[in-house]
Amino acid sequence: MRWMWIDRVIAFEPRTRLVAVKNVSLAEEHLHQHFAADGALPPCPVMPSSLILEGMAQTAGILVGSVHGFREKVVLAKVVSATFERDVNPGETIRYDASIERMDDMGASTVGIVDRFSFADNAWAPVGRIELMFSHLDQNRAGVEFPEENFVFGENFRTLLEGAGLRKFSV
Amino acid sequence: MAKSRADIEADVRDVLVDALGVDEDDVVATATLKGDLGAESIDYLDIVFRLEKKFSTPEKPFKIAQGELFPENLMTDPSLVESGKVTAKGIALLKEKVPHVDVSEFEKDPQITKLPNHFTVKSLCDFVQRKLGA
Numbered sequence: 001m002r003w004m005w006i007d008r009v010i011a012f013e014p015r016t017r018l019v020a021v022k023n024v025s026l027a028e029e030h031l032h033q034h035f036a037a038d039g040a041l042p043p044c045p046v047m048p049s050s051l052i053l054e055g056m057a058q059t060a061g062i063l064v065g066s067v068h069g070f071r072e073k074v075v076l077a078k079v080v081s082a083t084f085e086r087d088v089n090p091g092e093t094i095r096y097d098a099s100i101e102r103m104d105d106m107g108a109s110t111v112g113i114v115d116r117f118s119f120a121d122n123a124w125a126p127v128g129r130i131e132l133m134f135s136h137l138d139q140n141r142a143g144v145e146f147p148e149e150n151f152v153f154g155e156n157f158r159t160l161l162e163g164a165g166l167r168k169f170s171v
Numbered sequence: 172m173a174k175s176r177a178d179i180e181a182d183v184r185d186v187l188v189d190a191l192g193v194d195e196d197d198v199v200a201t202a203t204l205k206g207d208l209g210a211e212s213i214d215y216l217d218i219v220f221r222l223e224k225k226f227s228t229p230e231k232p233f234k235i236a237q238g239e240l241f242p243e244n245l246m247t248d249p250s251l252v253e254s255g256k257v258t259a260k261g262i263a264l265l266k267e268k269v270p271h272v273d274v275s276e277f278e279k280d281p282q283i284t285k286l287p288n289h290f291t292v293k294s295l296c297d298f299v300q301r302k303l304g305a
Contacts, residue, residue, distance in 0.1 A: 077213040080190075102220040105237065107213070109220050133217055 004156055005055035006096060009062070009164030017099045018063035020160075022055055026090040047088040049128075052114060053079065056130045060098035060110040062157065064134045066166060067103065070153045073137035077107060080131035086116065088127060093117040095124070107135040174226075174303060176296070183295050186221040190214055198292055205287040215241050218295075226299060233302070240298055241290070242269050246283055257281040271298035 011019035024031075024047050031045035057076045065074045088094055098112040114127040137152075161167050174182070184198045193208050204210040210218070219235050226233035238244040242265060246252055251261035262281060265274050271294045277286060 078217060080217065102223065106216050109217065133213055135213055135216070 002156055004058070004160070005051055006058050006160065009059075009160060009166065010095075012063075012066075012164060012166060015067050015100065015103075017097070018059055018066070019098070020055070020059040020062075020096045022094045022096070024088055024090050024092050024094060028090075031090060045090050047094065049082070049084050052084070052088065052094065052127065053082055053130060055094060056096050056098060056112040056114060057132060059096035060100075060112055060132055061134060061152070062160070062166070063098050063100060064103065064108045064110065065153055067100075067108075070150065072139075073150055073152045074108075074134050075137050075152060076132060077135035078133040080109070080133055082128065082130045084114075084128040086125060086127050088116045089118075091119060094127065101131075105136065106139050107133060109133050176300060179299050179303070180296050182225050183222075183292065183299060186218060186225055187292065187295075190217045190221050200291065200293040200296070202292050203288050204290045204292075204295075208292075215243075222295070222299065226303065235302075238268070240269075240271075240295075242272075242286075246286070252283050255282055255284065257283055257286070271295070271301065 005022060006020040007022050009018060009020045011017070026045060030048065030051070032043070034046065034048050035041075035044045037043045061074050061076065065072065093116060095115045095117070096112060097115070098110050101109045101111050103109075110132050112130045112132065114130065115124045116127050117124050158167070180200075184195060187193060187198050187204075187208060188195055191204075191208050191210055191214060197208065202208055204214075204218075219240055222240075223233050223235055246257070246261070248261075251258055251264060257265070257277075262274060262278050265272065265277075272286075272289050273291075273294070274289070277289045
């Protein structure tokens with residue numbers, strides 16, 4: 001399994017906003033454990049909130065990385081807040097809408113809205129809101145040396161960037 | 172209208188409650204950000220961003236330059252820190268650049284690692300008040 005929790009970037013406003021979607025599939029192994037049948041209780045596959053958070057971190061992280069042409073090593077430094085009000089089930093689509101609130105050389109803060117599309121309801125509905133802080137690793141190294149190679153935006157992300165037409169922002 | 176000291180203290184308290192997830196009652200003037208309120212390195216950037224947002228108005232943006240509130244960059248210069256201790260030159264620079272920090276207490280035992288212990292809630296309020304008045 002590859003550690004990618006978004007499928008496609010669907011909207012991009014440079015330096016400002018990035019929107020990505022993920023289709024939740026019953027083929028994902030983790031959904032069979034979260035939650036498996038237990039005695040009289042039937043199985044209840046729901047997308048774990050921790051992975052929804054990771055999806056938002058990837059969405060917002062790409063947005064923050066794009067500002068400096070993916071040269072900076074952008075790492076998630078802090079989950080400022082994360083609130084969830086609705087489950088996401090297999091067969092539904094998650095939409096991550098991330099915006100940069102503030103950014104400087106040291107890092108950035110982002111605000112993200114999570115929605116889900118349900119074919120049963122034929123409508124989008126709110127799932128949650130996630131505020132994150134990202135750090136530019138090389139600006140905050142505190143004496144620690146990191147590899148020159150940008151291990152944050154590696155090969156895996158190229159597929160996403162190609163699909164979104166974002167490669168031109170990569171240097 | 173200019174903000175009163177009480178308004179500034181209330182706004183700084185809101186910022187720290189949101190940034191550090193601490194109890195409102197714990198945010199007292201003498202509380203240190205690191206020791207008492209548990210701030211870690213990235214929290215300082217969070218605090219800076221939140222102060223800027225809280226105290227900016229359409230007429231007057233409240234922008235905090237890097238090193239203006241927390242002197243992290245000053246202290247990487249070897250002439251300012253020797254064997255883990257801030258030099259006389261470093262102390263003079265701190266007094267000039269970060270007057271919101273009570274350097275007179277710090278200089279009695281100027282170990283660089285102890286500098287964060289002198290960043291209190293009062294330091295933040297003093298910083299904001301002076302900057303708003305400028």
